[in-house]
Amino acid sequence: MIESDPLVIGSEGSEQRIRRVLLLNFLLLPALIIGYQFFVRPALFGPGVVDIHAATAESGGFTPAYVQVQVGQTVRLRFSPSDMPHGIAIGPGLGVSLPPVAPGRWGEVVLRFDQAGRYTYACTTWCSPNHWRMRGTIDVVDPANPQPVAERDAVIDALTAEGVDIDAALHEPQMPRAELAVQPSAARGAARVAGLTLPPDLRDETARQRLTPMQALDLLAAANPGVAAADLTDAVAFLWTDTRADLTGAAVIYATNCAYCHGPSGGGDGFQAATLAVQPTAFADAGVMFLRRGDVLYAKIRRGGMGTDMPNFGVLFTPEETWALVRYVWSLTFARSGT
Ligand code: HEC
Ligand SMILES: [Cu+2]
Known part of the structure; x- marks a missing residue:
C-alpha cells in the first residue's frame, strides 16, 4: 500500500501519479462519456x-x-x-x-x-x-385508448375458417403430373388463353389466388375438352402471372430479404439454404408450385414457418407488399421460362 510507505508521505509519488492518470483514463472519462450519452444528450435533444x-x-x-x-x-x-x-x-x-x-x-x-x-x-x-x-x-x-387493438388479417382469418393448414404443404409428397414434363410457359400461354373457355373461378386474380394451379388445370380441362394438356398448363402459367401490378418494388424486397435463402431466381439455392434443416421452397420448380395456393403463400410470408427458418414478414411488410411478393414468387415459377 502506497499510503503506508514512509518515503512518499507528503509528496505525490510517481506510482500515485500513475494511479491518478489511470483513474482519469479508465474511470472518469468513460463515466463522463456514458453520462453524456445517456443523460446529457437526451436532455439536450428532448425525450424524443x-x-x-x-x-x-x-x-x-x-x-x-x-x-x-x-x-x-x-x-x-x-x-x-x-x-x-x-x-x-x-x-x-x-x-x-x-x-x-x-x-x-x-x-x-x-x-x-x-x-x-x-x-x-x-x-x-x-x-x-x-x-x-x-x-x-x-x-x-395512444394514451387516450391504451388497450391496443389486435391486428387481424382477413386472408389468414379466411384460411383458418376454411380449415386450411398453412404448413400442410410441407408434409405432402410432391407429385408433378406428366403434363409438367414440359416446363409451363406464360409466354406460350398468352397466345393459347384467348381461345379457351375460362370458368368463373379463373377470371379474376383474387379468385385464382384461392386455387392451386393444379385445381385450375382441372377446371380448365373440364371446360375445354379436347385441348392438349400442355396448352392448358401454359394457359395456367399465363393466368398466374397475368397482373398489372408493378413488381419492381417486390423484386427489391425479394433480393434483399428472400434471395439468400430461396435463391436469386427462386431455385431454392440461396447461399444460406445449405445450412437449413428444412430447405427453402424452390419457387422456380413448377412441380412444387402447381400444388400451392397464392393465399397460403401470402399467409406463410406474413406468419412465417412453424419450426422452420422461414421468418415472419408480416411485422415488416404491408398486406399489399405481401401480395406483390406472392405475384413476384409466381413470376419466378412461370414467367422465367418465357419461351
Ligand atoms: C432464413 C431463410 C429464409 C428466408 C430469409 C426466407 N425464407 Fe421463405 N422459406 C424458408 C424455408 C426454410 C421455407 C420452407 C419451410 C416453411 O414453409 O416453413 C420457406 C417457405 C416459404 C414459402 C412457402 C412455400 C411453400 O412451400 O408453400 C413462401 C411463400 C416463402 N418462403 C416466401 C419467402 C419470401 C417472400 C421471403 C422474403 C420476404 C422469404 N421467404 C424469406 C426460408 C426462408
Ligand atoms: Cu443483418
Whole structure:
C-alpha cells in the first residue's frame, strides 16, 4: 500500500501519479462519456431521441430492441452499429430504409406516428446466419385508448375458417403430373388463353389466388375438352402471372430479404439454404408450385414457418407488399421460362 510507505508521505509519488492518470483514463472519462450519452444528450435533444445500438443477433442485436412512443410524438431514432455495417429498414408501410451505417457512426430517422400500432425495425444487411432475427419493435400507444387493438388479417382469418393448414404443404409428397414434363410457359400461354373457355373461378386474380394451379388445370380441362394438356398448363402459367401490378418494388424486397435463402431466381439455392434443416421452397420448380395456393403463400410470408427458418414478414411488410411478393414468387415459377 502506497499510503503506508514512509518515503512518499507528503509528496505525490510517481506510482500515485500513475494511479491518478489511470483513474482519469479508465474511470472518469468513460463515466463522463456514458453520462453524456445517456443523460446529457437526451436532455439536450428532448425525450424524443432514442439511441439504438446495433450488432448481429449473435452479439445481442438491437439495444434497445423495444421502443415505446406516443401517438403524435415526434421521435428521432438514431442507430449506431458496433461490429459491422448494418442497414436498417422500418415498417410496415413507412418506407424507411437507411443505407448501411459504419460501426461507430450514426444513422438517423425522424418519425411521427398518427395512429397507434406496432412497427418493426430490422437489419437489411446480411450480417450473420441469424441476420433476419436482428429486429426491434416500436409500439405506438395512444394514451387516450391504451388497450391496443389486435391486428387481424382477413386472408389468414379466411384460411383458418376454411380449415386450411398453412404448413400442410410441407408434409405432402410432391407429385408433378406428366403434363409438367414440359416446363409451363406464360409466354406460350398468352397466345393459347384467348381461345379457351375460362370458368368463373379463373377470371379474376383474387379468385385464382384461392386455387392451386393444379385445381385450375382441372377446371380448365373440364371446360375445354379436347385441348392438349400442355396448352392448358401454359394457359395456367399465363393466368398466374397475368397482373398489372408493378413488381419492381417486390423484386427489391425479394433480393434483399428472400434471395439468400430461396435463391436469386427462386431455385431454392440461396447461399444460406445449405445450412437449413428444412430447405427453402424452390419457387422456380413448377412441380412444387402447381400444388400451392397464392393465399397460403401470402399467409406463410406474413406468419412465417412453424419450426422452420422461414421468418415472419408480416411485422415488416404491408398486406399489399405481401401480395406483390406472392405475384413476384409466381413470376419466378412461370414467367422465367418465357419461351
Ligand atoms: C432464413 C431463410 C429464409 C428466408 C430469409 C426466407 N425464407 Fe421463405 N422459406 C424458408 C424455408 C426454410 C421455407 C420452407 C419451410 C416453411 O414453409 O416453413 C420457406 C417457405 C416459404 C414459402 C412457402 C412455400 C411453400 O412451400 O408453400 C413462401 C411463400 C416463402 N418462403 C416466401 C419467402 C419470401 C417472400 C421471403 C422474403 C420476404 C422469404 N421467404 C424469406 C426460408 C426462408
Ligand atoms: Cu443483418
